[in-house]
Amino acid sequence: MKTERPVWDIVKWLWGRAQGNRLQTSVNALLGVAQVAMSLLSVYAVKRAIDIASHAREGSLYAAVLLMGGIVLADFALGIAGTWVRNILGVRAQNRMQRQMLERVLRSEWQGKGAHHSGDVLNRLEGDVTAVVVFLTETIPGALATLLLFAGAFCYLFSMDSKLALVTVIIVPVCVILSRVYVRKMRRLNRDVRDSDSGIQSVMQEIVQNMLVIKTLESSGLMLGRLSEAHAGLRRNVVRRTWFSVLSNLTVNLGFAVSYLVAFGWSALRLSTGTLTFGGMTAFLQLVNKIQSPARNLARLIPQTVGVLTAAERLMELEAVPEETAGKPEVLHAPCGVEFEGVTFRYEPGGRDVFKNFSHTFRPGTSTAVIGETGAGKTTLVRLMLALLRPTEGRVAIGETRQELTNLHRCNFVYVPQGNTLMSGTVRENLLLGKPDATDEELREALRKSCCEFVFEMADGMGTLCSEHGGGLSEGQAQRIAIARALLRDRPIMLFDEATSALDPDTECRLLENIRLMSDKTLIFITHRMAVCDYCDDVLKLEKHI
Numbered sequence: 001m002k003t004e005r006p007v008w009d010i011v012k013w014l015w016g017r018a019q020g021n022r023l024q025t026s027v028n029a030l031l032g033v034a035q036v037a038m039s040l041l042s043v044y045a046v047k048r049a050i051d052i053a054s055h056a057r058e059g060s061l062y063a064a065v066l067l068m069g070g071i072v073l074a075d076f077a078l079g080i081a082g083t084w085v086r087n088i089l090g091v092r093a094q095n096r097m098q099r100q101m102l103e104r105v106l107r108s109e110w111q112g113k114g115a116h117h118s119g120d121v122l123n124r125l126e127g128d129v130t131a132v133v134v135f136l137t138e139t140i141p142g143a144l145a146t147l148l149l150f151a152g153a154f155c156y157l158f159s160m161d162s163k164l165a166l167v168t169v170i171i172v173p174v175c176v177i178l179s180r181v182y183v184r185k186m187r188r189l190n191r192d193v194r195d196s197d198s199g200i201q202s203v204m205q206e207i208v209q210n211m212l213v214i215k216t217l218e219s220s221g222l223m224l225g226r227l228s229e230a231h232a233g234l235r236r237n238v239v240r241r242t243w244f245s246v247l248s249n250l251t252v253n254l255g256f257a258v259s260y261l262v263a264f265g266w267s268a269l270r271l272s273t274g275t276l277t278f279g280g281m282t283a284f285l286q287l288v289n290k291i292q293s294p295a296r297n298l299a300r301l302i303p304q305t306v307g308v309l310t311a312a313e314r315l316m317e318l319e320a321v322p323e324e325t326a327g328k329p330e331v332l333h334a335p336c337g338v339e340f341e342g343v344t345f346r347y348e349p350g351g352r353d354v355f356k357n358f359s360h361t362f363r364p365g366t367s368t369a370v371i372g373e374t375g376a377g378k379t380t381l382v383r384l385m386l387a388l389l390r391p392t393e394g395r396v397a398i399g400e401t402r403q404e405l406t407n408l409h410r411c412n413f414v415y416v417p418q419g420n421t422l423m424s425g426t427v428r429e430n431l432l433l434g435k436p437d438a439t440d441e442e443l444r445e446a447l448r449k450s451c452c453e454f455v456f457e458m459a460d461g462m463g464t465l466c467s468e469h470g471g472g473l474s475e476g477q478a479q480r481i482a483i484a485r486a487l488l489r490d491r492p493i494m495l496f497d498e499a500t501s502a503l504d505p506d507t508e509c510r511l512l513e514n515i516r517l518m519s520d521k522t523l524i525f526i527t528h529r530m531a532v533c534d535y536c537d538d539v540l541k542l543e544k545h546i
């Protein structure tokens with residue numbers, strides 16, 4: 001079971017987030033205060049109009065009615081302004097926070113198998129961000145206005161009958177004491193509901209992303225079964241939370257009913273002893289209502305607040321992943337080598353050593369084929385070079401001065417990973433990811449070097465649209481466009497991880513020849529293909545450590 005963070009830590013975090021949303025929070029608070037003022041003003045305006053009509057005071061009845069009309073219009077205007085603020089400023093605040101959170105996720109250190117599921121991350125970036133933004137920008141300012149109304153009505157009643165006023169709010173301290181127990185239990189129930197919701201999104205995302213595999217394995221039923229299990233989990237958690245919520249609402253409502261009955265009995269007693277008029281009793285009961293309705297609204301805030309504690313806690317967990325070193329990327333000039341000096345690496349403490357006192361120099365301007373049986377550590381080697389992982393012992397150095405390699409040196413690498421890495425959009429848009437200001441001539445040159453002449457034969461050329469993961473292109477075509485994108489990036493060290501695996505031998509040879517012509521680049525090919533080894537200056541064979 002996850003340990004809960006102290007509420008105070010979460011409140012501090014929320015306070016930090018509130019700073020970025022000050023504009024919307026203040027405008028909402030001002031609108032709320034104006035609405036409270038308008039509602040009190042309307043009471044005054046109605047009383048004044050009745051007094052004038054019944055000749056209890058002097059004045060123009062037309063002017064009094066006009067004032068009432070003005071207040072109604074102002075109330076409408078405030079309502080419309082509130083809707084605008086909620087929608088326009090609200091969407092801005094939400095976009096800003098979502099972007100900040102996503103930026104933070106992108107700055108996080110690579111987590112490997114310990115990472116949150118991508119469906120869970122998306123669920124947090126959508127649901128939890130919305131909950132936090134709505135709470136900070138709408139619920140809190142709304143609560144301030146409610147509190148104001150509550151305080152105003154209480155003071156009014158207190159000035160008329162202090163004992164009755166106190167009896168009316170006797171439920172408040174009881175609520176505060178009970179709320180501690182409530183908050184603890186509700187936080188746990190809320191957490192379960194939100195986590196099962198994330199679980200559902202993770203299963204659905206995996207199904208949608210792997211539709212082809214699921215169809216071919218004929219495992220739709222199995223995957224839908226997993227979804228049903230996740231749904232059943234959510235349903236169970238929602239039922240438990242609803243029971244608890246119904247019971248606690250019942251307790252609070254009972255409390256309010258009892259305190260209303262006490263107020264009624266008290267004023268009836270005073271009426272019978274002649275210390276209160278019939279009109280006075282009516283006024284008392286109206287005021288009690290005026291105190292109780294904002295108090296009820298404030299009580300309703302508690303579950304919302306608990307919900308936001310859960311949402312904030314889940315976002316804090318995303319931020320708890322350590323950040324990569326921030327700073328200016330350290331650009332080095334070609335040719336540039338990489339040196340492994342006595343590197344030992346294991347993924348988990350006490351786990352198997354993937355590398356044990358490993359030393360090797362990838363000399364500047366040379367090409368190396370890295371081979372080795374499956375599981376020997378080829379991809380791990382790439383991750384160490386890209387500073388996604390840090391050696392457990394030893395160091396990886398880069399460049400002439402042999403500086404210790406950090407994520408700030410990542411800008412010196414071009415990495416072509418395994419598999420299809422194209423994004424939805426046109427071929428041109430995909431290529432421009434490698435060099436956003438590339439001219440059409442540069443794009444064509446990169447396509448030629450990576451044997452992508454087929455693009456020029458397509459009806460729309462570089463404007464050809466492909467869907468997610470380069471859908472609409474063959475695997476080999478997508479691989480070559482990914483290489484063209486890497487060539488455009490033009491960095492001193494190029495890492496190709498099985499990047500030519502889907503090419504026929506002729507195309508592979510032509511492409512390797514073209515890449516080899518870039519003489520100042522340090523080329524590293526992770527491969528299982530002997531053809532690639534023949535093109536390289538060095539071959540590094542990795543051995544598996546048992």
Ligand SMILES: Nc1ncnc2c1ncn2[C@@H]1O[C@H](COP(=O)(O)OP(=O)(O)OP(=O)(O)O)[C@@H](O)[C@H]1O
Binds near residue numbers: 111113347354381
């Ligand atoms: N994120 C991870 N967490 C824990 N262990 C991992 C992780 N990634 C890989 N490993 C382990 O590290 C070892 C080396 O894996 P790696 O992916 O580097 O091998 P590889 O040589 O690239 O294999 P292949 O040729 O099959 O791609 C394997 O035993 C693997 O199980």
